[in-house]
Amino acid sequence: MIAHTQSLSFQTLDGQPITVEATATKGLPGIVIVGMGNKAVQESVQRVRSALKHSDLPLPPRRYIVNLAPAELPKQGSHYDLAIAVALLAAASLLKTSEIENCFFLGEVSLDGHIRPTNGAAFLLHHLTEDRTRAIVGTGSSAPFTPETQKLYEAPHLRDVYRHLKGVALLDPCIAKPPSIVASDETSFESIIGQEQAKRALLIAIAGHHPILLVGPPGVGKTLLGQAAASLLPPLSPEDFITRLKIGALAQEPETSGRYRSPHPTITPQALIGSPRGIPGQISLAHKGVLFIDEIAEYPANTLEMLRQPIEQKGIWLGAGPSRQFMPADFWLVAACNPCRCGYYGDPEIPCRCTEWQRRRYLNKLSGPLLDRFSIVLILNRPQNGLKSRTKSLRKNQQKELKESVHLAVSRQNNRYNSCNSYNYNASISQLSLRCHSSALDLLERTRVMKHYSQRVYQHFIALARTIADLDGSHEIQVHHMAEALQLRNTLE
Numbered sequence: 480m481i482a483h484t485q486s487l488s489f490q491t492l493d494g495q496p497i498t499v500e501a502t503a504t505k506g507l508p509g510i511v512i513v514g515m516g517n518k519a520v521q522e523s524v525q526r527v528r529s530a531l532k533h534s535d536l537p538l539p540p541r542r543y544i545v546n547l548a549p550a551e552l553p554k555q556g557s558h559y560d561l562a563i564a565v566a567l568l569a570a571a572s573l574l575k576t577s578e579i580e581n582c583f584f585l586g587e588v589s590l591d592g593h594i595r596p597t598n599g600a601a602f603l604l605h606h607l608t609e610d611r612t613r614a615i616v617g618t619g620s621s622a623p624f625t626p627e628t629q630k631l632y633e634a635p636h637l638r639d640v641y642r643h644l645k646g647v648a649l650l651d652p653c654i655a656k657p658p659s660i661v662a663s664d665e666t667s668f669e670s671i672i673g674q675e676q677a678k679r680a681l682l683i684a685i686a687g688h689h690p691i692l693l694v695g696p697p698g699v700g701k702t703l704l705g706q707a708a709a710s711l712l713p714p715l716s717p718e719d720f721i722t723r724l725k726i727g728a729l730a731q732e733p734e735t736s737g738r739y740r741s742p743h744p745t746i747t748p749q750a751l752i753g754s755p756r757g758i759p760g761q762i763s764l765a766h767k768g769v770l771f772i773d774e775i776a777e778y779p780a781n782t783l784e785m786l787r788q789p790i791e792q793k794g795i796w797l798g799a800g801p802s803r804q805f806m807p808a809d810f811w812l813v814a815a816c817n818p819c820r821c822g823y824y825g826d827p828e829i830p831c832r833c834t835e836w837q838r839r840r841y842l843n844k845l846s847g848p849l850l851d852r853f854s855i856v857l858i859l860n861r862p863q864n865g866l867k868s869r870t871k872s873l874r875k876n877q878q879k880e881l882k883e884s885v886h887l888a889v890s891r892q893n894n895r896y897n898s899c900n901s902y903n904y905n906a907s908i909s910q911l912s913l914r915c916h917s918s919a920l921d922l923l924e925r926t927r928v929m930k931h932y933s934q935r936v937y938q939h940f941i942a943l944a945r946t947i948a949d950l951d952g953s954h955e956i957q958v959h960h961m962a963e964a965l966q967l968r969n970t971l972e
């Protein structure tokens with residue numbers, strides 16, 4: 480007899496069902512696995528054999544052939560162990576076909592029969608939509624909450640899986656996790672003294688997802704501001720939570736690593752945008768979070784150029800041929816840099832040591848199309864020390880208030896753009912059909928003629944003014960909203 484069980488390959492975002500076939504034949508006793516498995520799959524033989532023995536389910540001494548189908552698809556990972564173990568039990572007639580059908584098995588077994596948690600549970604959920612399908616995974620696997628989560632069962636040990644399939648002792652359904660990945664709550668706006676203008680700009684930027692560039696001397700708090708902004712992110716929608724879990728699993732990173740990503744200037748292009756083998760890069764790990772590019776002028780020009788496409792498309796195509804897939808990367812871009820190479824140009828206390836030529840060369844790295852991507856460009860100055868204690872005591876509930884304003888502004892945008900599964904922000908809407916007071920448009924038009932703004936920058940101002948109006952609770956963009964928006968783009972000279 481040939482036994483069949485179901486497992487899942489999660490090398491792409493959709494996940495692909497894998498059928499594990501097993502049969503017992505005459506010949507020298509042993510287990511052979513075929514079907515393009517990597518080393519981890521081949522080593523499964525030793526783990527499964529020992530686990531079955533320790534679960535008091537020893538296989539009769541025969542020759543077992545295990546096939547992972549479709550055979551042309553390379554399989555990676557140790558999570559096929561459980562499906563292989565169950566298929567072997569059925570091939571040895573210890574389980575009946577009716578007892579194992581319509582069930583997915585995902586989990587690595589240890590030598591004593593315990594099942595390790597898998598990070599592939601998120602991939603399983605949309606394969607469980609049919610009525611009778613269910614799945615068994617290791618205890619502690621992270622499963623997001625969807626209607627299908629109740630079809631996931633957690634098993635601590637291989638023995639428990641056997642008893643569940645036999646109907647002797649049933650397993651408990653998985654405990655679903657709410658979408659709760661917070662960014663970094665350690666740094667809040669309350670811990671930053673002064674810099675009220677920068678905080679206001681960041682609030683507008685995060686409420687409408689506008690890319691922002693902070694320029695200022697060292698020690699002005701650029702990194703701290705970036706981290707604090709991440710703490711204001713609105714909670715994830717269930718859909719986005721699942722996508723983030725999958726991206727984390729593909730990159731083999733724990734989901735607890737947060738929604739704030741800050742790569743180093745020496746990062747390789749593959750580590751930043753993703754590898755052709757389908758492994759997500761930092762931009763995808765920052766999906767629905769913050770990508771903080773510190774010292775942006777220190778990055779090689781070609782690395783920065785690679786960011787342009789994902790910013791436009793909210794993702795990146797990875798790989799080639801049949802394995803080509805779209806990796807989401809809808810991040811909020813926050814970047815920071817010094818005003819010059821030494822860092823002190825324009826500082827009232829410390830003189831700048833750069834020549835005019837050096838300074839221009841440094842800023843030229845940012846010029847042109849990349850700079851145009853930033854809706855907000857803000858030049859920061861060192862905060863005044865005298866106001867320290869007073870400012871702090873005055874703004875005690877600042878963090879809570881800011882969080883509420885962001886959430887309100889985001890829900891206004893969602894209502895306007897009718898988005899149900901994911902958030903839609905003013906910055907990502909290309910054709911803004913907006914109610915705008917004629918005086919606000921007049922002001923924008925006059926400034927455009929005076930300062931020769933590009934079409935892209937012109938659009939930025941409309942989107943920024945819309946976000947400011949959203950924060951204000953106004954249906955129409957008023958002239959004072961536009962006036963504030965026009966001040967959010969300092970020129971780098």
Ligand SMILES: [Zn+2]
Pocket residue numbers: 819820821822823824831832833
């Ligand atoms: Zn300098």
